[in-house]
Amino acid sequence: MPSPSPASPSGALHGRDAEQDALLRLLDAARDGSGGSAILRGARGTGKSALLDVAADRASGDGDRDGFVVLRVRGTEAEARLPYAGLHGLLRPIADRLPKLPASQAEELARALELGAATDGLVLPAAVLNLLTATGGPVLACVDDVQHLDAPSREALFFAARRLAGEPVVLLFGADDDVTVPGDIPVFELGALDAGAAGRVVDDLVPGLPEDVRASLLRTARGNPLALGELARSLGPDQISGAAAPPETLPRNGRLWRAYADRLARLPAGTADVLLLLAADPDLETATLAAAAGPECALTALEPAECAGVVVRVPGPAGDRYDFREPAMRAVVYAHASPARRRAAHRLLADVLGRDDQRLRRAWHRAAALDGPAGPLADELAAAATAAGSQGGHPPPFLAFERAAELTAHGDVRAARLAAAARRAWHAGLPGRARSLLTRLNSLTISDEVRGQAELIRGNLELRGGKTGSAGDDFMAVAESLADRDREQAVRVLIRAGEASYLAGDNTRYLDIARRAEAMRRPDDPAAVQLMFEYLAGTAATFCGRHRAAAAPLRRVLELAPLARTPSVLVWAGVASMLLGDDVRAVRLCxxxxxxxxxxxxxxTVPQVLDFMIQAEIWTGRHASITANAVEGLRLAQECGRPNSAGQHLGWLALTAAVEGDEETCAIRAAGAIELAGAHGLGATEALGNWALAHADLAAGRYADAAKRLRATTPRGQGTRGHLVMQVLSTPQFVEAAVRTGDREEARQALRVLDRWAGSTRSPDRLAVVTRCHALLAAPGDAEERYRAALELHRQGFSEFETARTQLLFGSALRRNRRPGAAREHLHSALETFERSGARRWAEQARAELRGAGEAVRTHRPGGVEKLTVQQYQIARIVADGATNREVAALLYLSPRTVEHHLRNIFAKLDIRSRVELVRLMS
Structure with missing residues (x-):
C-alpha cells in the first residue's frame, strides 16, 4: 500500500513563510470548526513534504491545546493502478469509526478498503468525507505525491476537499509541478528559494562555509532545497575548507538525481538521443539541433519530453530554443549516456557548427568526441579559447583550457594551459575552481614563467578572499621575479600589491611600493607602462599629503588612459579623477x-569597480545611487566568492542606513563589515564600518560617541596609523563632533589634512564642506561669512545632501544668535531635502531647530508613523500596498526573517495588531 511520509525534523524551514502562515491559519480555522484544503505544488525537492511535516507537527498539539488526529499517506507508482489503495493507506487508522456512518456509506467504504471495489456515484466520496468528520475532534489529512495516488482515491479525496467549510478537517495535498490539479482547490506554487533563504539553508547545514564554496553550492542548486541539502552533505573536508573545487552536479546517489533518472528512463529511446544533444551543448539553437538530428526527427522526438515537463521552449533573440526545465537534469542526461553515445553526439554537433563565431564550440565538441589525435585537438581548442577571450556561453574559456591541458602530453605546455584555465576561472568568479586547477600544477615540473603566473593568481585569490597582508607579500615576490623578464607585468603586480596595502590600511608599505616602482622607470617606456608608473606616483604623493606634486602624474594618467580600454586602466583613471576632485568624471569612467x-x-571585477565608484559618489551625496551600487556589489561579491569586497559593500550599506537614520540596520551591516575586516585584515573596511556607526551617532546627537569612535578607528594627525582615505572622508563628521564636545584644537588639526587636499582640487563639493568645517571652528563674528561662502560653493556643486547639512548648521547658528527669521529660511530648505531623501534623523534635527526658531512643524507622515525608522517606514508602506514578506525582502535586499522582525516592531510602535490595521493607518 502507499507508504506513510517519513517524518523529518521540523527545524527552520527557510523561504516558505507565506506557505507556513497559510497552513497554520487553516489549522486554527479547523480547531474553530471550519477547516479547508490546499494543494502544495512544486518541482521535486522544493519543500512540499517538509511543509506537510510542519503542518503535521503543529497539528500534533502542545501543552495548551489538544492535538489533531493526523492521517498521512504518500502515493507510490507501484500501487497507482490498485483502486482505493490510497484511501486504504490514509483511512486505515480510523477505520474503526465506520459504524458511525450511515449503513450504506459504511458498507460501500468497507468494500473499497477491503476489496478495492465500489459502485459509481456519491456514496463512496460522501462516506470518505463523513468518516473524516466522525473522529470527534479536528483532523489533518496529508496526501503526498498525489500524482502517484490511484485515480479513484484521488477523486474521492478531491471531492471531500471541496466540502470542508464548516467541518473541523484540513486536507493537504503535495503534487509535482507538472501535475494538473482541480481549479477549485487553493494551490500554493512552490518555486525556487530566493538567494537569502537558500543561503540560510546552507548556513544551517554547514556553518562557516567559505564564501566561494557557499556561492558555488547556491549556483548549482538554483534554489532547490533538496539539492542544497544533498550538495552540502556531499562535501568532503577539502571542499569544505576551500582547498578543492566544490561539486558542480548533484550527488549521483541522491534522491533528486534518482528521481530525475527515473523520470528520464520513461521516455522513448529516440527522445533520449535528442536530449543528449541538448545536454552536450547548453547553447544549442533549434536550427542547429535540427541540423544535427534531422528536422522532423528532432522536433518529433522532443514532444514526449515536452509533454512530460522535461524540456521547455525558451524564446531568444535568434529564435526559440529548447532547454531543460530543471537545469540539474542536464548532468543526469549526460551521465547516463554511454561514452560511445556521448562521443557520437559531440561528433554530430561538431559537424554542424561551422560559422566563425562557433569556432570554440566546434573545437570543444571535436575534443570531446576525440575526433582525431589528441595533440592537434588540444592545440585547436587552446587556440580557439585564446581567440574567444572572456566571452560568455558554452564552453566557458577556463573549461576549454582545462580540457586542452588534459589532452596535452608536453609538460610545459600542459602546465601553461592549466595556469590559463585557473586565470580564466578566477576572472569568471570561480575562486574554488581556480584553486583546484592551481593545485594540479603542484604535480608538474613548471617553468619560471608559469610559476610566476600561478603565484599571481594565488595573490589575487588572497587579495579578494584571504588576508590582505599575505596577498601583499605574494605580489611583492611575484613582482621581484618578473622585474627582469616582464617589466610591464611587474609594475602591474606592484599596483596590486599597493591595493593590498590600501585595503589593509598600511600607508607606509604603499609608499615603499611606489618608491620601488619609481626605481624601475625608463625614459623609453611604452604608454601603457608610463600610465602605471604615473598612477603609483600620483597616488603615493596624495597619501603623503603632497597634493600639488600629485596633480601632474594624476593628470598624465588621464591623458594616457584613452589609449587603453581595459577595466583596470579605466579604474585607475577614475581614481585619478577622484583625487583631482572631478567626481563626475570619476563616476563616468568607473x-x-x-x-x-x-x-x-x-x-x-565589478564589485571592486563599484567600490571606487561609490567613493566618488560620496562627495556628490548620491546616496540612492550608492545604495543601489553597494547592493549590486555585495550580491556579485558573494556570488563570486569575494568576501573582502563584500565587506566593503556592507560598510557602504551601513553608511547609507546611517544617513537615512535607520540605526538598527546600520548596526547590523556595520557589525558584519567589521567582522569581515577582522578576519581578513581589512583596515579600510573596519574604518568604513566605524565611520557608518559614527555617522549614526552624529545624526542622533551623540557627539561624544561619534568623536570617540572616529578618533579610535582613524587616528588624527600626521605620523599616526590609521586608514588615511577613510580618515579624510570622515573628517567633516569628526570636526562637527569634536566642536560639539569642545575639542576645537583637535578638530583644527584633523581639518588640516582635508583642507590641503580639497584646496589642491577645484571641486566645489569638497571646498564647500571644508568651508563649512571652518565655519564651525570660526568665532561667531566670522562664522556667518564662512557659512555663506560654503553655500555659494554648494550651488556650484552636486551634493544636495551636504548642502542641506550646511543649511542645518547655518540655521542653527543663526537661531542661537537670535536671528530666527533668517534661520528659518535655511532650516526649511534643509528639512525639505532631508525629507525628500529619507534622512529621518537629520529631518528631526531640522524640525527641532525650526521649533526653536518659533515655528510649529508637523510631520508629513500619517499619525504615529513618525516613530518608525526609515526602513520600518519603507516596509510599512510596501506591506500596506499588499506585498508579502518575501516580496518586501526582495525589494529591500533583506531576508524574510528580518522583514518579519521589523513588522513586529512596527506593530508594537504603532499599537496595532494586523496588516489590515496597518493598511488603514497608512492610507
Missing part, C-alpha cells in the same frame, strides 16, 4: 569600467 568588465565576462 561606469565604463563596469560595462567593459561585463562585456568581457569578467563579472568578478
Amino acid at each position: 561606469n565604463r569600467a563596469v560595462e567593459t568588465a561585463r562585456a568581457r565576462g569578467a563579472l568578478s
Whole structure:
C-alpha cells in the first residue's frame, strides 16, 4: 500500500513563510470548526513534504491545546493502478469509526478498503468525507505525491476537499509541478528559494562555509532545497575548507538525481538521443539541433519530453530554443549516456557548427568526441579559447583550457594551459575552481614563467578572499621575479600589491611600493607602462599629503588612459579623477569600467569597480545611487566568492542606513563589515564600518560617541596609523563632533589634512564642506561669512545632501544668535531635502531647530508613523500596498526573517495588531 511520509525534523524551514502562515491559519480555522484544503505544488525537492511535516507537527498539539488526529499517506507508482489503495493507506487508522456512518456509506467504504471495489456515484466520496468528520475532534489529512495516488482515491479525496467549510478537517495535498490539479482547490506554487533563504539553508547545514564554496553550492542548486541539502552533505573536508573545487552536479546517489533518472528512463529511446544533444551543448539553437538530428526527427522526438515537463521552449533573440526545465537534469542526461553515445553526439554537433563565431564550440565538441589525435585537438581548442577571450556561453574559456591541458602530453605546455584555465576561472568568479586547477600544477615540473603566473593568481585569490597582508607579500615576490623578464607585468603586480596595502590600511608599505616602482622607470617606456608608473606616483604623493606634486602624474594618467580600454586602466583613471576632485568624471569612467568588465565576462571585477565608484559618489551625496551600487556589489561579491569586497559593500550599506537614520540596520551591516575586516585584515573596511556607526551617532546627537569612535578607528594627525582615505572622508563628521564636545584644537588639526587636499582640487563639493568645517571652528563674528561662502560653493556643486547639512548648521547658528527669521529660511530648505531623501534623523534635527526658531512643524507622515525608522517606514508602506514578506525582502535586499522582525516592531510602535490595521493607518 502507499507508504506513510517519513517524518523529518521540523527545524527552520527557510523561504516558505507565506506557505507556513497559510497552513497554520487553516489549522486554527479547523480547531474553530471550519477547516479547508490546499494543494502544495512544486518541482521535486522544493519543500512540499517538509511543509506537510510542519503542518503535521503543529497539528500534533502542545501543552495548551489538544492535538489533531493526523492521517498521512504518500502515493507510490507501484500501487497507482490498485483502486482505493490510497484511501486504504490514509483511512486505515480510523477505520474503526465506520459504524458511525450511515449503513450504506459504511458498507460501500468497507468494500473499497477491503476489496478495492465500489459502485459509481456519491456514496463512496460522501462516506470518505463523513468518516473524516466522525473522529470527534479536528483532523489533518496529508496526501503526498498525489500524482502517484490511484485515480479513484484521488477523486474521492478531491471531492471531500471541496466540502470542508464548516467541518473541523484540513486536507493537504503535495503534487509535482507538472501535475494538473482541480481549479477549485487553493494551490500554493512552490518555486525556487530566493538567494537569502537558500543561503540560510546552507548556513544551517554547514556553518562557516567559505564564501566561494557557499556561492558555488547556491549556483548549482538554483534554489532547490533538496539539492542544497544533498550538495552540502556531499562535501568532503577539502571542499569544505576551500582547498578543492566544490561539486558542480548533484550527488549521483541522491534522491533528486534518482528521481530525475527515473523520470528520464520513461521516455522513448529516440527522445533520449535528442536530449543528449541538448545536454552536450547548453547553447544549442533549434536550427542547429535540427541540423544535427534531422528536422522532423528532432522536433518529433522532443514532444514526449515536452509533454512530460522535461524540456521547455525558451524564446531568444535568434529564435526559440529548447532547454531543460530543471537545469540539474542536464548532468543526469549526460551521465547516463554511454561514452560511445556521448562521443557520437559531440561528433554530430561538431559537424554542424561551422560559422566563425562557433569556432570554440566546434573545437570543444571535436575534443570531446576525440575526433582525431589528441595533440592537434588540444592545440585547436587552446587556440580557439585564446581567440574567444572572456566571452560568455558554452564552453566557458577556463573549461576549454582545462580540457586542452588534459589532452596535452608536453609538460610545459600542459602546465601553461592549466595556469590559463585557473586565470580564466578566477576572472569568471570561480575562486574554488581556480584553486583546484592551481593545485594540479603542484604535480608538474613548471617553468619560471608559469610559476610566476600561478603565484599571481594565488595573490589575487588572497587579495579578494584571504588576508590582505599575505596577498601583499605574494605580489611583492611575484613582482621581484618578473622585474627582469616582464617589466610591464611587474609594475602591474606592484599596483596590486599597493591595493593590498590600501585595503589593509598600511600607508607606509604603499609608499615603499611606489618608491620601488619609481626605481624601475625608463625614459623609453611604452604608454601603457608610463600610465602605471604615473598612477603609483600620483597616488603615493596624495597619501603623503603632497597634493600639488600629485596633480601632474594624476593628470598624465588621464591623458594616457584613452589609449587603453581595459577595466583596470579605466579604474585607475577614475581614481585619478577622484583625487583631482572631478567626481563626475570619476563616476563616468568607473561606469565604463563596469560595462567593459561585463562585456568581457569578467563579472568578478565589478564589485571592486563599484567600490571606487561609490567613493566618488560620496562627495556628490548620491546616496540612492550608492545604495543601489553597494547592493549590486555585495550580491556579485558573494556570488563570486569575494568576501573582502563584500565587506566593503556592507560598510557602504551601513553608511547609507546611517544617513537615512535607520540605526538598527546600520548596526547590523556595520557589525558584519567589521567582522569581515577582522578576519581578513581589512583596515579600510573596519574604518568604513566605524565611520557608518559614527555617522549614526552624529545624526542622533551623540557627539561624544561619534568623536570617540572616529578618533579610535582613524587616528588624527600626521605620523599616526590609521586608514588615511577613510580618515579624510570622515573628517567633516569628526570636526562637527569634536566642536560639539569642545575639542576645537583637535578638530583644527584633523581639518588640516582635508583642507590641503580639497584646496589642491577645484571641486566645489569638497571646498564647500571644508568651508563649512571652518565655519564651525570660526568665532561667531566670522562664522556667518564662512557659512555663506560654503553655500555659494554648494550651488556650484552636486551634493544636495551636504548642502542641506550646511543649511542645518547655518540655521542653527543663526537661531542661537537670535536671528530666527533668517534661520528659518535655511532650516526649511534643509528639512525639505532631508525629507525628500529619507534622512529621518537629520529631518528631526531640522524640525527641532525650526521649533526653536518659533515655528510649529508637523510631520508629513500619517499619525504615529513618525516613530518608525526609515526602513520600518519603507516596509510599512510596501506591506500596506499588499506585498508579502518575501516580496518586501526582495525589494529591500533583506531576508524574510528580518522583514518579519521589523513588522513586529512596527506593530508594537504603532499599537496595532494586523496588516489590515496597518493598511488603514497608512492610507
